[in-house]
Amino acid sequence: MTGMWLQFLVTGITVGAIYALVAIGFSIVFNASNVINFAQGEFVMIGGMSAVSLLATGIPMTLALPGAVAVAAIVGLVVEKLAIERARRADVVPLIIITIGASIFLRGLAQLVFDKSVHRLPPLAGERPLDVFGAAVVPQSLWVIGVTLVIVVALTLFFHRTRAGKAMRAVSHNRLAAELVGIDVRKVLRASFGLAAALGAVGGVLIAPIAFTSYDAGIMLGLKGFAAAMLGGLGSFPGAVAGGLTLGVLESAGAGYVSSAYKDAIAFVILLAVLLLRPDGLLGARSRDRV
Amino acid sequence: MTARMFASAIVLSISCAATAALAQAPIKVGAFLSITGPAAFLGDPEQKTLEMYVERINASGGVAGRKLELVVYDDAGDAEKARTFARRLLEQDKVDVLVGGSTTGTTMAAVPLAEQAQTPFISLAGAVGIVEPVKKWVFKTPHTDRMACEKVFADMRARKLVKVAIISGTGGFDKSMRGECLKVAGNFGVEVVADESYGAADTDMSAQLTKIRGNAAVQAVLNAGFGQGPAIVTRNYRQLGLAMPLYQSHGVASAEYVKLAGSAAEGVRLPAAALLVADILPDTDKQKPVVVAYKHDYEARYKSEVSAFGGHAYDGLMLAVDAMKRAGGADKAKVRDALEATRGYVGTGGVVNMTATDHMGLDETAFRMLEVKNGAWVLVR
Numbered sequence: 001m002t003g004m005w006l007q008f009l010v011t012g013i014t015v016g017a018i019y020a021l022v023a024i025g026f027s028i029v030f031n032a033s034n035v036i037n038f039a040q041g042e043f044v045m046i047g048g049m050s051a052v053s054l055l056a057t058g059i060p061m062t063l064a065l066p067g068a069v070a071v072a073a074i075v076g077l078v079v080e081k082l083a084i085e086r087a088r089r090a091d092v093v094p095l096i097i098i099t100i101g102a103s104i105f106l107r108g109l110a111q112l113v114f115d116k117s118v119h120r121l122p123p124l125a126g127e128r129p130l131d132v133f134g135a136a137v138v139p140q141s142l143w144v145i146g147v148t149l150v151i152v153v154a155l156t157l158f159f160h161r162t163r164a165g166k167a168m169r170a171v172s173h174n175r176l177a178a179e180l181v182g183i184d185v186r187k188v189l190r191a192s193f194g195l196a197a198a199l200g201a202v203g204g205v206l207i208a209p210i211a212f213t214s215y216d217a218g219i220m221l222g223l224k225g226f227a228a229a230m231l232g233g234l235g236s237f238p239g240a241v242a243g244g245l246t247l248g249v250l251e252s253a254g255a256g257y258v259s260s261a262y263k264d265a266i267a268f269v270i271l272l273a274v275l276l277l278r279p280d281g282l283l284g285a286r287s288r289d290r291v
Numbered sequence: 292m293t294a295r296m297f298a299s300a301i302v303l304s305i306s307c308a309a310t311a312a313l314a315q316a317p318i319k320v321g322a323f324l325s326i327t328g329p330a331a332f333l334g335d336p337e338q339k340t341l342e343m344y345v346e347r348i349n350a351s352g353g354v355a356g357r358k359l360e361l362v363v364y365d366d367a368g369d370a371e372k373a374r375t376f377a378r379r380l381l382e383q384d385k386v387d388v389l390v391g392g393s394t395t396g397t398t399m400a401a402v403p404l405a406e407q408a409q410t411p412f413i414s415l416a417g418a419v420g421i422v423e424p425v426k427k428w429v430f431k432t433p434h435t436d437r438m439a440c441e442k443v444f445a446d447m448r449a450r451k452l453v454k455v456a457i458i459s460g461t462g463g464f465d466k467s468m469r470g471e472c473l474k475v476a477g478n479f480g481v482e483v484v485a486d487e488s489y490g491a492a493d494t495d496m497s498a499q500l501t502k503i504r505g506n507a508a509v510q511a512v513l514n515a516g517f518g519q520g521p522a523i524v525t526r527n528y529r530q531l532g533l534a535m536p537l538y539q540s541h542g543v544a545s546a547e548y549v550k551l552a553g554s555a556a557e558g559v560r561l562p563a564a565a566l567l568v569a570d571i572l573p574d575t576d577k578q579k580p581v582v583v584a585y586k587h588d589y590e591a592r593y594k595s596e597v598s599a600f601g602g603h604a605y606d607g608l609m610l611a612v613d614a615m616k617r618a619g620g621a622d623k624a625k626v627r628d629a630l631e632a633t634r635g636y637v638g639t640g641g642v643v644n645m646t647a648t649d650h651m652g653l654d655e656t657a658f659r660m661l662e663v664k665n666g667a668w669v670l671v672r
Contacts, residue, residue, distance in 0.1 A: 007498070
């Protein structure tokens with residue numbers, strides 16, 4: 001049964017890459033503002049649902065998919081402008097609660113703007129599964145994994161090599177100091193929401209052919225993505241990927257070897273254990289708040 | 292008194308009765324449905340159906356000389372809200388009959404209230420537990436999951452598939468159906484050799500299916516599921532190259548399932564109500580006129596595909612109206628007795644014959660075994 005464990009691994013990595021994409025979005029906003037943006041799952045949903053709606057109007061795939069990402073980015077900017085910026089003097093906790101409110105609002109809005117049924121996007125590269133040493137791999141999973149890797153590399157370069165990226169990091173380290181050296185904190189916050197929303201939407205567009213999308217698809221993805229981000233260490237992109245993949249593989253192996261009934265429980269118990277032993281996650285920066 | 296005076300007195304009294312009837316308060320039909328939330332695909336067509344037919348019934352003169360008034364609340368699939376709304380319908384709105392409870396959970400939350408208020412309650416949800424044991428005031432229109440299991444196992448036995456794997460979700464419908472299937476499998480000489488599950492929002496079921504693939508005894512797979520899960524199961528099933536026959540439940544008997552699962556759905560069998568295959572039913576089928584008319588009405592008005600769930604609401608409303616006509620009004624006790632005495636009512640869900648011990652009144656003829664061929668449903672045999 002070598003095919004069996006390999007299949008579990010492949011399945012886990014595919015699901016894990018999806019979680020990783022969501023987790024990266026959490027990390028971007030967290031880095032810029034120390035806020036955990038619970039509307040991240042909704043950005044994923046908006047990406048998927050916008051792509052479905054755009055395709056339905058007859059726009060070709062090559063325009064519909066980037067279009068959907070753009071729609072989500074705009075929604076991200078609007079949410080920041082209308083909800084977060086107005087409360088910018090507030091503490092982190094009220095801001096987090098605002099993001100929860102935004103997520104409920106966006107979900108409700110999606111029911112009205114889109115519809116309440118489940119949709120599927122056509123895959124980017126065929127549906128015929130590839131045979132990898134006896135395990136079936138859907139081409140779309142390779143897209144998910146590949147794009148996730150590209151995004152991680154690009155983001156790491158962006159945050160470490162460019163002025164804008166460095167400014168965003170500076171704000172996360174010390175907001176006041178960043179303001180004093182002339183960084184426009186508001187702009188950074190807005191950019192982080194736009195970027196996180198766009199990345200979430202990329203995830204939403206990529207996974208809709210595998211996992212479908214609907215107005216409420218963001219809830220569970222947001223939760224699992226958050227768990228992945230915590231597991232890997234909030235704020236760390238390699239951590240988000242490691243956390244996502246670990247979570248995905250644990251779930252899949254748990255379903256395969258132990259019992260599918262306890263699949264989610266297994267993943268979350270391990271998450272709890274990691275948080276108890278390493279509160280900053282697997283790859284998180286330790287003692288961030290040293291004074 | 293001259294004959295003439297006598298005649299005019301009769302005319303007068305008749306016209307008085309008529310104006311009295313028109314001026315009479317409308318009969319109130321109360322509905323709590325899951326119009327939004329995770330079960331919106333149930334509540335949405337149910338609400339549309341109720342609205343459309345209440346309008347139509349009123350346009351053609353109402354029931355027993357009185358108009359119908361529909362009061363609808365959205366419980367968003369939440370049993371707690373359903374309880375609140377059911378109480379409001381019974382106590383504040385003072386409805387004459389309750390129709391609703393899109394899900395088993397919301398229905399069960401309202402059952403004690405309807406019993407206490409002694410108001411006829413027609414549920415639109417699936418589980419056997421709603422009418423078993425029989426509750427005096429509670430009826431239901433959809434077929435049960437047990438009947439679906441029986442239909443599937445009978446078909447499996449006919450194909451000599453006796454070692455079966457069940458894969459089900461963790462939602463209420465899935466769990467209930469899995470339980471019923473495990474209970475009745477033995478009656479059909481079918482043995483359940485594998486039993487897997489998945490979460491309601493899972494995006495991949497390959498791990499569970501790989502486990503089933505590794506079990507050499509399995510001859511057929513039954514997915515007791517609801518929502519988008521079964522479509523993902525179907526896709527993963529084909530991706531992994533599983534070749535045994537795959538059965539789905541009546542829970543996904545919709546065009547949406549075929550659309551989501553795509554070519555992977557080819558050859559999948561499932562039990563479903565006649566409504567789904569209205570157009571390909573033979574003309575001799577008793578249900579054909581009813582289901583064709585409902586499908587046509589619904590699709591013409593709402594420009595969206597008809598679903599079995601809207602059909603449940605149609606049956607619920609029509610059963611209530613039928614009972615009120617026979618009871619000659621909306622007296623709760625009389626309507627209840629009339630509901631229980633329903634015989635040979637032909638609805639979208641089947642031919643209904645209620646008795647004191649059967650408050651659903653359907654038998655397995657209500658189900659048709661369907662197979663997906665070239666992206667469309669066809670009747671098996």
